[in-house]
Amino acid sequence: MTVLGLSRFQFAMTTVFHFFFVPLTIGLAFTVAVMETIYVVKRKYIYKRMAQFWGKIFLLGFAVGVVTGIIQEFQFGMNWSNYSRFMGDIFGAPLAIEALLAFFMESTFIGVWMFTWNRFKPGVHVIFIWLTWFGSTCSAIWILAANSFMQNPVGYGINKKTGHAEMTNFAAVISNPQLWREFPHIATGALMLGGMVVVGMSAFGFMHKNADRAFFNRSIRVGAIIALIGSILVIITGDLQTLEIIKDQPMKFAATEGIYEDLKSPAPWMVVGLINEGAHKSAGLEIPGMLSLLAFHKLYGGTIQGMNTLNQQFLGERGKIIKNGIAHPEISNYYVPTNVLFWSFRFMAAVGFAVLILAICTLWFTRKSKNTLADSRWKLWVLGVCTYLPFIGTTGGWLITELGRYPWIVYGLQTIADAVSPTATVTSLLITNIVYFLLFCLMGGVMIFYSRRVLHQGPEPDPQTATQPVTEGSHVGAHAANRKVALA
Amino acid sequence: MTQFLAKPLIDGNNFLQLLWFFVIALVFAIFLFLDGIDFGVGMATRVLAHNGDERALYMRAIGPHWDANEVWLITGGGAMFASFPLWYASLFSGYYLLLFIVLVGLILRGVSFEFASHAVTDRERNVWQWANFAGSVIAPFGLGMMLTSVIQGVPMDAQGNVHAGFFDVVNWLSIVGGVAVVFFSFLHGLHFLSLKLDAKTSERMLNTSKKVYWIAYPALVIFVILAFIFTDFYQRRTKSTLLITVVILAATICGHIATYKKRGGFAFISTGVTLAGIIAFIFNGLFPNVMIATDPSKSLAVSVASSSQYTLEIMTIVLCCLLPIVLIYFIWSYYIQRKRLITDDSPASIKAASVY
Numbered sequence: 001m002t003v004l005g006l007s008r009f010q011f012a013m014t015t016v017f018h019f020f021f022v023p024l025t026i027g028l029a030f031t032v033a034v035m036e037t038i039y040v041v042k043r044k045y046i047y048k049r050m051a052q053f054w055g056k057i058f059l060l061g062f063a064v065g066v067v068t069g070i071i072q073e074f075q076f077g078m079n080w081s082n083y084s085r086f087m088g089d090i091f092g093a094p095l096a097i098e099a100l101l102a103f104f105m106e107s108t109f110i111g112v113w114m115f116t117w118n119r120f121k122p123g124v125h126v127i128f129i130w131l132t133w134f135g136s137t138c139s140a141i142w143i144l145a146a147n148s149f150m151q152n153p154v155g156y157g158i159n160k161k162t163g164h165a166e167m168t169n170f171a172a173v174i175s176n177p178q179l180w181r182e183f184p185h186i187a188t189g190a191l192m193l194g195g196m197v198v199v200g201m202s203a204f205g206f207m208h209k210n211a212d213r214a215f216f217n218r219s220i221r222v223g224a225i226i227a228l229i230g231s232i233l234v235i236i237t238g239d240l241q242t243l244e245i246i247k248d249q250p251m252k253f254a255a256t257e258g259i260y261e262d263l264k265s266p267a268p269w270m271v272v273g274l275i276n277e278g279a280h281k282s283a284g285l286e287i288p289g290m291l292s293l294l295a296f297h298k299l300y301g302g303t304i305q306g307m308n309t310l311n312q313q314f315l316g317e318r319g320k321i322i323k324n325g326i327a328h329p330e331i332s333n334y335y336v337p338t339n340v341l342f343w344s345f346r347f348m349a350a351v352g353f354a355v356l357i358l359a360i361c362t363l364w365f366t367r368k369s370k371n372t373l374a375d376s377r378w379k380l381w382v383l384g385v386c387t388y389l390p391f392i393g394t395t396g397g398w399l400i401t402e403l404g405r406y407p408w409i410v411y412g413l414q415t416i417a418d419a420v421s422p423t424a425t426v427t428s429l430l431i432t433n434i435v436y437f438l439l440f441c442l443m444g445g446v447m448i449f450y451s452r453r454v455l456h457q458g459p460e461p462d463p464q465t466a467t468q469p470v471t472e473g474s475h476v477g478a479h480a481a482n483r484k485v486a487l488a
Numbered sequence: 489m490t491q492f493l494a495k496p497l498i499d500g501n502n503f504l505q506l507l508w509f510f511v512i513a514l515v516f517a518i519f520l521f522l523d524g525i526d527f528g529v530g531m532a533t534r535v536l537a538h539n540g541d542e543r544a545l546y547m548r549a550i551g552p553h554w555d556a557n558e559v560w561l562i563t564g565g566g567a568m569f570a571s572f573p574l575w576y577a578s579l580f581s582g583y584y585l586l587l588f589i590v591l592v593g594l595i596l597r598g599v600s601f602e603f604a605s606h607a608v609t610d611r612e613r614n615v616w617q618w619a620n621f622a623g624s625v626i627a628p629f630g631l632g633m634m635l636t637s638v639i640q641g642v643p644m645d646a647q648g649n650v651h652a653g654f655f656d657v658v659n660w661l662s663i664v665g666g667v668a669v670v671f672f673s674f675l676h677g678l679h680f681l682s683l684k685l686d687a688k689t690s691e692r693m694l695n696t697s698k699k700v701y702w703i704a705y706p707a708l709v710i711f712v713i714l715a716f717i718f719t720d721f722y723q724r725r726t727k728s729t730l731l732i733t734v735v736i737l738a739a740t741i742c743g744h745i746a747t748y749k750k751r752g753g754f755a756f757i758s759t760g761v762t763l764a765g766i767i768a769f770i771f772n773g774l775f776p777n778v779m780i781a782t783d784p785s786k787s788l789a790v791s792v793a794s795s796s797q798y799t800l801e802i803m804t805i806v807l808c809c810l811l812p813i814v815l816i817y818f819i820w821s822y823y824i825q826r827k828r829l830i831t832d833d834s835p836a837s838i839k840a841a842s843v844y
Contacts, residue, residue: 056606063602066555067595073565074587077580081649088573089795093803096566100810103559108821111552115825159796164573166796421581423649432588439592443599450606 006429007079007420010436015402016395017440018072021065023394026140026187027194028058029133031226036126038222045462050219051129052117053459054198057451062110064443071436079429083409083419090156090167091146094174098142106135140190141183148179150410151401152248158413165413178248181241182401188237189397192230193390196355198223199362200387203380205455206373213374215459220373221366228359235352239294245404246295246304249411251314252404254307255338256345257291258282261306266299267291272346275339280308282338311335318412336406344396344403351393358386494797499776501791504800508571509778509790511807513771515567517764519560520631520669521676524763526554528677530597530624531670533617536678536696540610543617545829547601549684552825554601556818558594570803574648574793575778582642582650583634586657590630597623628673629666633657635770636665636711640718644781648788661714668707669766675700675743676759682752686830694747697755701744708740721773728772736765 032055039047073095076084084091113128120128149156155172156165167173202220205211246253254260258275260282266289273284289299296302305313314334362383365373373379405411409419496502501509529550533543550557569576580587600620607613640661643651675697682693712733716722721729743758774780779788794800 060602060606063599066558067598070558070562070594070598071591073562074580074591076569077565077576078584078587079581081577081581084569084573084577085648088569088576089799092566092568092570092573092576092795093799093806096563096570096803097806097810099559099563099566100806100814103562104556104814104818107555107559108817111555112821112824115552119824167799167802170798170802421577421584421649422647423581423651424584428584428588431585435588435592439595443595446599446603450603453606453608 001426001430003424003426003429004417004420006426006433007424008416010079010429010433011075012399012402013433013436013440014068014071014075015398017444018065018068019394019398020391020444021061021068022136022140023186023190023193023390024061024197025058025065026133026136026190027192027226027230028054028061028197029129029136029194030191031194031198031223032058033126033129033133034226035222036122036129040122040126046215046218048122049215049459049462050222053215053454054219055113055129056454057197057201059110059114060447060450060454064447066107067443068440079421079424080409080419081421081423083414086164086414086419087149087410088164090149090165090173093167093170094142094146098139102135102137102139102142104135106132106139109135137187140186141179144183144186145174145176145179147401148176148182149173150408151182151405152176152178153410153413165410177244181237181244185234185237185241186397188230188233189390189394190230192227192234192352192355193394195223195225195227195230195359196390197387199227199359200384201451201455203373203383204387204452205458206380207377207384208456208458210458211374212458217366217371217374220362224359224362224366227355228363231352231356231359235356238349238352242295249404250305251307251310251334251336252341252400253295254305254310255336255341255404256400257304258284258338258342259304259306260308262309263291263304263306265289265292265296265302265304267295267304269294273342275342277335277338280335282342307335307338334407337403340403341400344399348393348396348400351389351396354386354389355393358383493801496791499791500789501776501794502797504797504804505790505794507804508567508794508800509771509775512564512568512571513767515560515564516771517767519557519564520673520763520767521760522557522560523554524628524669524673524676524760525680526550526557526597526677527624527628527670527673528675528679529681530620530677531674532677532681532693533624534621535674536692540613540617544604544613545685546681547604547617547620549681549829551601553822556821558598561594567803571795571800572778572790572793573795574788578644578648578650578779578788578793579638582644582652583637583657586630586634586637590627590634593623593626593630595623596620597627624673625670628669632666632669632766633662635669635766636715637662639715639721639770639773639780641780641782641784641787644779644783644786644788646786648779648786650779659718661711661718664707664711664714668704668711669763671700671704671707672759672762672766675704676756676763679743679747679752679756679759683756684829686828690752691750694750694752694755698744698747701740701747704740708737715769715773719773721769725773725775729769732765732769732772736762736769739765 032051035047035054036051038044039051076091109128109131113125113132116125116128153165154176155167155169157168158164159166199220202216202223205216205219206213242253258270258273260280268286268288269290270282270284270286273282275282291304292299292302295304311334362373365371365376365379407415407417409416493503497506529546533546537543537546565576596619600616600623604613604616604620607616637652637657637659640656640659642656643653645651678693678697678700682690682697685693739758739761743755743762746752746755746758775790777787777789778793781787
């Protein structure tokens with residue numbers, strides 16, 4: 001266990017955990033906003049109940065997302081101080097703008113939205129949730145602007161005196177082509193995730209004995225439509241992003257496809273395969289010509305470079321990574337962790353298509369003329385378990401993005417090994433890793449536990465149509481009902 | 489214009505570097521002013537509240553705001569990263585474990601609001617209310633310790649890496665500093681609650697804070713004495729340091745008098761000034777450095793730690809455009825929640841008030 005290894009593990013753990021909740025917040029905020037907007041337009045009370053009910057899940061996710069985000073921000077200084085020194089000039093600006101432009105908006109209006117259901121007209125109140133969604137989406141743009149620079153540095157110069165990177169063109173930093181491929185993919189992925197969570201949770205909701213069927217039926221359809229649109233868009237944007245990556249980070253692309261030797265068109269696509277990272281060889285089930293279609297959208301023209309070629313090319317261009325006049329001790333080649341990338345990509349892509357199919361099926365089985373979903377237990381179970389699917393997809397996405405730039409922390413400019421804090425110790429990193437891990441398990445567990453409870457409590461009964469009072473058995477409902485804070 | 493921006497004004501720092509040093513100080517002062525409320529309210533939940541429902545009512549009082557208040561810390565961190573990356577790197581890597589403890593405190597507190605509102609039994613709710621209390625004590629104490637151990641001079645190497653040993657972080661000044669921040673946050677929270685709750689509770693808050701002041705005074709006086717011994721603030725920056733000390737003391741006394749006169753609003757402003765004054769004291773003393781090393785030649789100066797002129801220009805434009813907008817809706821969000829909370833006959837819960 002080295003400082004570098006532990007720091008990398010900590011960063012990966014925090015990013016992955018934080019990124020369960022970021023798309024959940026963005027996606028659910030959007031879903032809730034759509035529901036509340038329908039309420040404003042149609043004035044059907046059920047949509048207000050839907051917005052309030054799914055809003056509870058959204059708020060739970062938001063709470064966990066916020067606190068993990070704080071760790072993320074300070075981690076750059078704590079664990080990666082040399083990176084912060086090298087890159088702060090460029091990396092800090094988007095981060096500060098994110099706080100000013102996005103995070104203030106998000107956290108102010110979420111507070112306003114939560115506490116003002118009775119204070120504002122529906123048409124005004126709905127604006128607050130849209131602003132919350134807008135804030136969280138903006139925040140994604142700025143964080144990704146910073147991340148895109150790490151993938152594809154633009155608009156900078158190296159200060160000869162300090163050796164630090166300095167921003168020379170702000171417009172270039174925020175118009176980084178990498179950013180405008182990464183952001184749409186993530187924003188639409190968040191919509192897909194938000195929609196799928198509503199679909200999956202509604203499926204579980206149907207199975208509860210006191211389920212409000214009409215309520216969950218309406219919810220599952222809204223969720224499925226959002227998941228459907230989201231999954232179509234996420235596949236398109238993912239494709240566009242890949243085209244960019246083939247140009248900017250060919251090594252990353254080659255690794256996601258497990259290509260060691262150059263491939264001439266029409267290149268076959270390896271669906272699944274075994275990769276031997278040590279021997280630099282891979283073999284598996286292949287579809288002829290498919291990779292050329294995926295990568296270039298045509299069968300002929302274009303060669304795909306393999307990792308062996310790219311490694312030789314990088315070694316030739318940059319030599320071994322040189323630091324202070326000597327070859328870098330820890331890095332002797334430019335290969336990336338191929339197995340992780342290969343399988344992450346397959347899981348991610350599979351999730352995208354799976355959600356697409358699930359969403360279509362959901363809409364089909366809940367169609368007006370013949371609504372059979374709620375009575376088919378196995379279908380509900382499949383949908384319910386699939387709540388977790390998109391989270392696997394987002395994790396795969398981050399692993400590809402971040403491990404794919406190995407050994408660089410900033411592509412071509414600074415290695416991960418050079419970025420770590422010189423003062424960090426194995427002891428302190430072990431302590432923090434263990435505590436964070438336990439905290440994440442606790443928060444994730446409690447989040448799932450309370451989401452489940454919210455689901456089983458069900459939505460608040462509709463006062464216009466409700467004939468029966470809160471059920472005796474529902475302790476929670478009774479508990480909530482006899483406690484009130486009034487505004488004087 | 490560009491000539492003026494590049495010209496050194498004070499101690500070799502040009503206008504934008506001075507501006508951003510001031511902005512960072514201001515953001516941290518606002519953070520302590522606002523989140524001091526939340527920390528103090530969190531502490532009050534254990535010290536004053538009689539039962540879980542009262543605790544929930546206190547937490548409800550800051551429910552709509554704590555989140556946005558904490559964003560000032562995130563903004564402070566981000567702004568520091570953007571305008572003084574070397575400071576950001578040295579400070580947070582050097583105070584690794586202390587900052588980690590603060591973060592754990594903030595995490596516990598951050599999730600407790602939402603989780604407590606989902607609890608079914610009083611026992612379960614109590615767990616999250618304890619988490620809220622623990623976070624509300626740990627975070628200001630840790631931050632107070634960090635701020636006050638920074639000003640004493642820490643062992644740094646030429647690259648700006650801080651090699652702080654245990655006693656560099658934990659010593660008399662930093663402990664008293666931490667305690668002082670905790671107590672003033674507590675007072676600040678009590679004063680805020682006296683403005684947010686019904687007349688009877690409000691009176692109870694002020695009566696308690698009357699007594700707490702007698703603990704806060706010694707903490708403050710000892711802090712001033714220790715700062716005189718452990719730092720060179722009073723020697724190096726005599727006038728300004730004395731002035732800020734007087735302001736802090738005067739604000740504290742005013743706040744105390746206000747509690748006797750049952751003027752909650754006035755007392756609230758006073759403790760706020762004291763908290764902001766602590767930040768002013770520290771930043772004023774640090775200048776023209778951002779980190780003071782035990783070997784003065786290795787201290788990190790504002791002019792060295794800052795990012796490039798271009799980045800500072802961009803950040804200044806962004807700040808001037810966005811801050812006014814942020815302030816408008818931020819203040820508006822307080823304004824619409826200005827009414828006092830009262831409980832009806834049945835006991836209170838955040839749950840009842842949060843969504844409906």
